[in-house]
Amino acid sequence: MPNRRRISPRLGQMLELFSRNEDWVIVINADPDALASALALKRLMARRVGKVAIAHINEISRPDNLAMIRYLRIPLVPWSPSMLESYQRFAMVDSQPHHSPAFDGIPFSIVIDHHPLVPEHPVEAAFVDIQPQYGAVSSRMTEYLRALHIRPGIRLSTALQYGIRTDTATFTRKSSDADMRAFQQLSFHSDNALLMRIVRSEYLPEWLGYFGRAITSLHKCRSGMFSFLGEVENPDILVVVADFFTRVHGLRWIAICGVYKEKVVVIFRGDGQSIDVGGYAAQRLGTLGSAGGHRAMARAEFPLSAAEGRNIEIFVYRRLSDRLPKAKKGIPAEVAQNAEESPAALNSSSEQGDTEPPAVHEMSVSPVGAGNNDLPGMQILSN
Numbered sequence: 497m498p499n500r501r502r503i504s505p506r507l508g509q510m511l512e513l514f515s516r517n518e519d520w521v522i523v524i525n526a527d528p529d530a531l532a533s534a535l536a537l538k539r540l541m542a543r544r545v546g547k548v549a550i551a552h553i554n555e556i557s558r559p560d561n562l563a564m565i566r567y568l569r570i571p572l573v574p575w576s577p578s579m580l581e582s583y584q585r586f587a588m589v590d591s592q593p594h595h596s597p598a599f600d601g602i603p604f605s606i607v608i609d610h611h612p613l614v615p616e617h618p619v620e621a622a623f624v625d626i627q628p629q630y631g632a633v634s635s636r637m638t639e640y641l642r643a644l645h646i647r648p649g650i651r652l653s654t655a656l657q658y659g660i661r662t663d664t665a666t667f668t669r670k671s672s673d674a675d676m677r678a679f680q681q682l683s684f685h686s687d688n689a690l691l692m693r694i695v696r697s698e699y700l701p702e703w704l705g706y707f708g709r710a711i712t713s714l715h716k717c718r719s720g721m722f723s724f725l726g727e728v729e730n731p732d733i734l735v736v737v738a739d740f741f742t743r744v745h746g747l748r749w750i751a752i753c754g755v756y757k758e759k760v761v762v763i764f765r766g767d768g769q770s771i772d773v774g775g776y777a778a779q780r781l782g783t784l785g786s787a788g789g790h791r792a793m794a795r796a797e798f799p800l801s802a803a804e805g806r807n808i809e810i811f812v813y814r815r816l817s818d819r820l821p822k823a824k825k826g827i828p829a830e831v832a833q834n835a836e837e838s839p840a841a842l843n844s845s846s847e848q849g850d851t852e853p854p855a856v857h858e859m860s861v862s863p864v865g866a867g868n869n870d871l872p873g874m875q876i877l878s879n
């Protein structure tokens with residue numbers, strides 16, 4: 497309630513900018529919060545201005561973003577400088593003009609954001625509302641709608657909820673009471689099944705081949721698992737696949753390895769309990785390139801040439817699984833202890849592969865071929 501009174505005079509300033517003779521473009525760097533906020537601003541402009549377009553400056557590729565646009569029917573066009581001629585007014589939500597060179601030269605009349613203000617880049621526009629304490633601009637937009645007595649429709653409510661949910665990481669990240677309140681108010685008008693459909697759109701169909709590879713080339717690796725995906729189009733896919741495995745109950749840690757542009761990339765995910773994957777990555781792969789991270793998340797990268805022509809899958813598997821010489825050789829006690837982790841939780845029936853290095857023919861598999869059957873099998877699948 498106090499909010500309604502507080503923002504009304506400011507909203508009045510914004511409404512004064514609207515005229516039915518002028519067409520507007522809302523320019524965004526599309527992500528869920530920006531998309532939802534733009535949709536809310538468009539709703540707010542309805543019948544107050546001429547045409548309203550929402551234009552994005554970035555390429556949109558995340559599956560949840562695509563799902564949001566599709567299921568919530570968000571009208572969107574790519575930004576083109578020719579719009580500077582065909583539209584009279586420009587607004588921006590969830591960004592500030594200095595955030596991207598793509599915004600240069602656009603005369604913004606409205607800037608609504610929640611990113612911190614930077615003294616070197618003061619924001620100049622007829623209407624500026626920047627609230628860094630808000631977890632999401634969507635929350636602010638929800639207040640605007642309420643203040644103007646606009647009841648958001650199902651799709652707009654669902655979009656705003658997803659914007660808030662994403663930017664606050666479902667309220668686990670910095671957020672304010674305003675975010676909580678907005679989310680709760682929106683729940684009266686939103687479609688929860690639709691929201692969950694968007695939340696669960698995590699994968700693109702073209703990624704499924706990588707999942708197939710990851711599962712068929714999964715190998716026990718000491719107390720965890722290792723999988724090699726071969727050459728990947730983008731190293732991000734390794735992160736997506738590694739994250740997927742964190743959902744498997746009892747899996748202590750996973751290392752997903754791939755080759756991208758003459759570089760070997762290994763993504764580690766752990767349960768945060770058994771071993772410190774950051775320390776493990778550094779200990780096992782650190783001498784080859786960069787390797788490290790946190791207890792539950794880590795990454796290693798090194799040039800393909802570091803394997804000196806050996807089969808990459810076997811090379812990395814051995815680095816991760818071979819028993820290390822006892823602690824005297826300068827290995828920190830804690831790391832050495834982690835390395836001697838107890839047997840795999842997933843497999844009670846067989847020994848770990850680490851005591852006997854797998855008998856492999858190093859040159860028999862192409863350096864980036866996935867799915868080496870000479871490595872110890874994965875018992876869940878083979879039983």
Ligand SMILES: [Mn+2]
Nearest residue numbers: 529590633663
């Ligand atoms: Mn945001």
